[in-house]
Amino acid sequence: MKLSAELQAFERRIGHQFSRPELLVRALTHGSISSPTRLDNQRLEFLGDRVLGLVMAEALLDDDKTASEGQLAPRFNALVRKEACAEVAREIDLGAVLKLGRSEMLTGGRRKQALLGDAMEAVIAAVYKDAGFVTARDVILGLWGERIRTVEADARDxxxxxxxxxxxxxxxxxxxxxxxxxxxxxxxxxxxxxxxxxxxxxxxxxxxxxxxxxxxxxxxxxxxxxxx
Missing domain, CATH: 3.30.160.20 (Double Stranded RNA Binding Domain)
Structure with a gap:
C-alpha cells in the first residue's frame, strides 16, 4: 500500500515512516466513514491512550526524581488529557488528513477537540504497532516536547x-x-x-x-x- 503525498507529508510531521502504512490509514479513519471493509480508529485509540500514559509516567519520573505521587498525578493528567492530545494534533495539522464522513465534515469535524484527541491517540498506537514501544516513545516525546518540562504550570487548576x-x-x-x-x-x-x-x-x-x-x-x- 502506497500512501498519498499528503499522508507522506504527515509522516514527516510526526517523525515516523510506516512500514505498514495501513495502520496510519486506520488511525486516521473516523467512525463516521467506517464500513466492514474500512475499519475505524476506535480500537487504536484505546491502545494509544495506554501507550501515551506509560510514556508520560516514565518521562515525569525521569524529569523529577524527587516528586511525590501527589505532585506527579496532576502533571500526568495535564499531559494525557484530551485537550493536550488535541493541541498536539493541531500543531501537526492532523485535522487536515482525518478521514471523515460527510456529516462530520459539514459540522467542522476536522477542528473538533474530541475527534483530534482521539485520532492523536490512534496515531500513537499505530506507531507502536508498526515499530514498537521505543519508537512510539521517541515520537511522543518529540511531539509533546517542552510540555513535559513546563507541565507544572499547566497542572495547576x-x-x-x-x-x-x-x-x-x-x-x-x-x-x-x-x-x-x-x-x-x-x-x-x-x-x-x-x-x-x-x-x-x-x-x-x-x-x-x-x-x-x-x-x-x-x-x-x-x-x-x-x-x-
Missing part, C-alpha cells in the same frame, strides 16, 4: 481555585463567556472572559476553550488576590 475563592466568600461561581474565535480551523484562537457577580473580570486567549478559560481564571485570581 486556576478554575478550581477561582471557584473555591468564590465559595469561601459566599459568592456565586465565576462565569465564562466566549468573546471571539479566530485563526484557521487547525489552529484556532479563543478569547474568553471570566466574570464574578461582583463585577470583577479578566480575559485571556488560548488554543482551546479550556486553555483560554484557565488563563482567564488565573488572570482574575491575580486581580482578586494581588498579594498572593
Amino acid at each position: 486556576p478554575k478550581t481555585a477561582l471557584q473555591e475563592w468564590a465559595q469561601a466568600r459566599g459568592e456565586a461561581p465565576p462565569k465564562y463567556t466566549e468573546l471571539d474565535r479566530s485563526g484557521p480551523d487547525h489552529a484556532p484562537v479563543f478569547t474568553i472572559v471570566a466574570r464574578m457577580d461582583n463585577g470583577s473580570e479578566a480575559r485571556a486567549t488560548g488554543g482551546s476553550k479550556r486553555l483560554a478559560e484557565q488563563r482567564a481564571a488565573a488572570a482574575l485570581l491575580r486581580k482578586l488576590e494581588p498579594n498572593q
